[in-house]
Amino acid sequence: MSAIPYPENETERVKALHRYQLLDQPIDDGYQQIVELASQIADTPISLISLLDADRQWSVALTGIDVREIQREYAPCTLAIFEDDLFEVPDMRDDERFADNPLVHGDTNLQYYAGIPLETPDGYKLGTLCVLDQKPKKLSQEQVFALQVLSQQVINSFQLRFRNLEMTSQVEELARQNRLIDQQKKDLSEANSRIRDMNQSLLELNGSLESSVRERTKALTKLTKELDTFLYRSSHDLLRPITSLEGLALLAEEVIKSPEAKELFGKVTDTAQGMKVLLRKLLQAHQIINARKYTGEVDVAFLIALVQQAIQERYPEANWNIHLNTSGLSQPWKTEGHLLRVVLENLLENSWQYRQRGQTAPPKINIRVFEQEDQVVLEVWDNCCGMLPEVQTKAFEMFYRGSEGSVGNGLGLYLVAKTIEYMGGKISLESSHGVGSRFTFLFPASEAQPQQASASFDPNTTLISSIALSTGS
CATH class of the missing domain: 3.30.450.40 (GAF domain)
Structure with missing residues (x-):
């Protein structure tokens, strides 16, 4: 040769x-x-x-x-x-x-x-x-095209692996920095115990140590912000190749004649869609962490319609039978609408993903908003699969799923809880397996300041049924 x-x-x-x-x-x-x-x-x-x-x-x-x-x-x-x-x-x-x-x-x-x-x-x-x-x-030309699609999938997978390796390295570095900070705090606590029995010179040393900790804390804050930015940029940047991969797989399903090949490309499409949902959840987490305090009058019916449209863009077949009752409000609800949307979107998405086994009718959702003493109460019921008692106790934990076969990614209810916490509210859950769940949210009085009702405010009960929307990926 x-x-x-x-x-x-x-x-x-x-x-x-x-x-x-x-x-x-x-x-x-x-x-x-x-x-x-x-x-x-x-x-x-x-x-x-x-x-x-x-x-x-x-x-x-x-x-x-x-x-x-x-x-x-x-x-x-x-x-x-x-x-x-x-x-x-x-x-x-x-x-x-x-x-x-x-x-x-x-x-x-x-x-x-x-x-x-x-x-x-x-x-x-x-x-x-x-x-x-x-x-x-x-x-043939068709075979060449299909192999080109597969080769692009391979290189996209390589890139995802490389990004994951980078992210793992960043997380390990953050963990190392956290251990250093924890050790610094421990050292400072021990030093403070000794300083109480020492003279002015040791008090001066204490001031020096506190300055060192402030600098270290400042460095950790900067590193945490950089990691948050990295999470946002990585999630945002990864959406583009995953969306391209999904499109190529869908196109290949149309071109390839073999049933076995169509099935494999279908699995590729499902995997890409699952990764897109996970990345969107991470972007929502970034949105919550960096959200600014902003309150304004909220049209709950309009907000629900926006949420339905957003979910139907990801799940075109999704629909609900939603009953909204705001008759318990004496004036418009003033709250952080951009964060309330995150809560409603995750609850409705969960209700679609966790429908009753064999359920063909749209999930029924009852939403009620009313005033109770110095609070505004938001209640959301569904008739979906419900939760077992052991699942309810962990439902709001990060990445918790009721079983390995769960269709979710374990972030939906975690994001709901974190959003309510950021808004200064409280959350409770009642659920019965095979019957459904009820979520109750309590918002502080500051979210319901008396205000003259606007002409567009309608406290009457509103029925929102399935809405036909054009969807896209």
């Missing part, structure tokens, strides 16, 4: 590959599904997700062959990374570049190869998504 060709940026390319920490790892089920789907699309027995290290080729996932590592000089993918798109060799026996390749002329008897480079956003080609056969062939 001729000498191995190397890209001009080979040193930087290998460094970039190692940053993703994909080499020498167990096979991931998601990547395994991709190579199996690639084999079905191309109608070939062999498919790989390959990575080209300095002197070897490593397969992240593979089907139709057992060897995960081969010498780079024998790997056809070494040539494929020089291409911008598909690199296809219909019959390697007739190609002089493979004249003495043992994979072609040995027991393996490889005759056909097609590979699409896996290129990172910063221009490094880490390896390929490739298919191989022991007989000559050529891919």
